[in-house]
Amino acid sequence: MARSIYSEITPEILELASYCTQNGAIDPALYTKYDVKRGLRDINGNGVLTGLTDISEIRSHKIVDGQRVPCEGQLFYRGYNIEDLVRSMPADHSFGFEVTAYLLLFGELPTQQQLELFTSQLAFYRTLPTNFVRDIIMKAPSGDMMNTLARSVLTMYSYDDAPDDISVPNVLRQCIQLIAIFPLLSVYGYQAYRHYHDGHSLYIHQPKPELTTSENILRILRSNKKFTPLEAKVLDIALMLHAEHGGGNNSTFTTHVVTSSGTDTYSAIAAALGSLKGPKHGGANIKVVRMFEDMKDQVKDWTDEDEISRYLERLLNKDAFDKAGLIYGMGHAVYSISDPRAKIMERFAEGLSEEKGRADEYGLYMRVARLAPKVIGEKRRIYKGVSANVDFYSGFIYSMLDLPMELYTPIFACARIAGWSAHRIEELINAGKIIRPAYKAVHPEREFPTK
Template sequence: MKTLKEIYLECEDGNYIESSLYSAYRVKQGLRNDNGTGVKVGLTRICDVVGYRMVKNHKKPIDGQLIYRGYQISDLVRLAKQDEAIHGYEITAFLLIFGRLPKEDELKSFQFTIKHAFNVDLLWQKYQTTNLLNALQIEILKLFGTDEDPETDRLDLRMEKGLSILSSLPLFVFSVYSNQKITAYPLPAGGFAENILWMARNHKPYTQQEARVMDVLLMLHADHGGGNNSTFANVVISSTGTDIYSCISAAIGSLKGPKHGGAAGKVGLQTKLLLETITEETSDQELEELCEKILRREWGDGSGLIYGIGHAIYTKSDPRCQLIKEECRKLASEKGMSTVFETMNRFEKAAVATMKKVKNADVCANVDFYSGFAYAMLGIDQSLYVPLFAISRCAGWVAHHLENRQSNRKLIRPANIYVGEHHEIFEDSTPDPIPGEVEEVILIEA
């Protein structure tokens, strides 16, 4: 008797769809238009991501912009650095969720809340999974079980639950990571970034610049518009009216994927390999040859991808990359690693030049390229890169969840076109007619 696995492998062609059918039926794969732009699926007042202008249906590269509630991310980072205290992420998270910059007393209240609104009562269990993201999903769904009114659709209560999730995430991550239950933030007087850095490095002392780097990383990852995959997954599920715990858990499931947040881990592994391979003596020509080997799948992980290079929206520059690159430059100087930084800088230029030469693609380094280097200099384990991304992005997820529940109450329910065969079991049966819109497409294609 055949196993179900063997039967499925025999039948797997039944799931294959000819790629030409997508254009024939005018289906936008990946919700992307033919010119590479995204299909418009919603409106938001939270975040804008700008990387090009459209001129006669063609992309014209421009310097990238990331805008939170009307403020350039570069201005927010600059604002945060004016204060000796490290609390840029708290300012950013408040801005995303509440829609405006906090006043001094509001910031203090927000800081207190996200360090005391956690719920880790159900936490402690050793997980069989080696992936922290899966454990994180489980812990968030446990919060549903402890909530006396988890299904409420009152926006103020959903906001409070969102802040509880945001407050709980770091404790969940580092409890599972360290294999010991953490029931409170270890630095009562420290900012959110300082507490995360302290836990991520097992209570190792840090410098002001190290804390600043972590704070800037959290700010840069806090949101990236409503179209990124994890936020869109969150919004799609939010549109059903379900609880916020389910929505944030689903967003984390999306972030885990190697084409989304999981790419940060790939960059980390590539960075480690690069620092073991290239030196200051490595010439620019040799760096470009190395990039060509990567593209030919002859070096690296065999994927043919130069991780951290290129982005779906940013073309000329990624503002997040530029900001964290500058912080990395300062940290490298502090740690006596300026030569290593310059080597990474030269590899970035070589990768961009190689992509232009080999693929005729105008690309730039994205935020992940120097984020991996930053985490490495901070001494943070590679397995924490994506969980740290999730901790940061939670502010954006909560903001988009609340915006959706307030302004867009329609269920998100796009259409699919059936392109399979029709079969008759009985001679007198008549198959359902093909929908009119499909008939029209077939006639056009004919």
């Protein structure tokens, strides 16, 4: 098949690109000279303070005798410890994600009446405009569901009679609608792609209003609409853990930046989706799963810790997997001793692995989680501790739930839309200045050439 003009890199483009490379590089020493906080983080990895938030808090250290001392990681939603929030959910069935979304949006835990009101609104808005699936999702389906999701979100602007109204009631209405339809946009986009590109049967199941978000995701994804209570519970917990993570993560900060310009909700959320798509952010759990697939082929005895350690050393030495020199799922920009979300994920991964007959694989994950920090500590100079992060377990959990890899990051988005919505509303309520950080120009002034 002939290459499309829209994807062809001509020799002329290659020549022009070489000019970009030659003239675009900045001397790394200049970043030190001007004390540039690259990545908005200082040399110790601490984030530069750019705003205030009342929505969530990440704790990775404590102050002892005036010094920052690393501690077990903690995550708080509106002041509540995430571990307490998860623990408060019923063991058999819960609207954990819905409770979490309510808490993030409105600042307080819902009463039963308030939860019923909120879930009824989610059910009311959990529908797409007439012919939206046919006219938008089925047309030119993309192999990347995040692009499909972003395109669908931007298109929703055209179906909104008040898309540019940024009053709190209207933005809240838009956000609740997006929280409700993100699972539909994600799963339907995947179904369209696998049908038109892979030749699979096409089925578009309708959600049921009485089901939770996690139950509806599993229902509309599977051909038989079936799922077990444990499957729904574990996915519900995963959505809770991914719903929010402070104002400084890349996609949430993007939400603040774009919202500060006064633009519409759909543009702000589409920008956040573009951020989350990046493999350094939302796509990390896919790398973990693929790394473990390679590990399972290379390591013959999953219980042999010496053999596992040798493989991990090969990863760091760029001799295994993608030869990037990384052990994926290890380390975090903020946490050092532990990621609280990973600790919760670990517990639920164990129970699900037993139901799915994958306890041996769970054992391998646990050994890697214990051995990798030691290997990294011996091979690399690090300024803070290293531990398993939430991506280390989420990919494994999603694989046990038979979620296709194409939906891993969109499922992340189905959770994080709750946090993005809360932060967008917070930015609008506090009506700050447009966010505009400084960049220092380092090119010397030149005289324009004369003939």
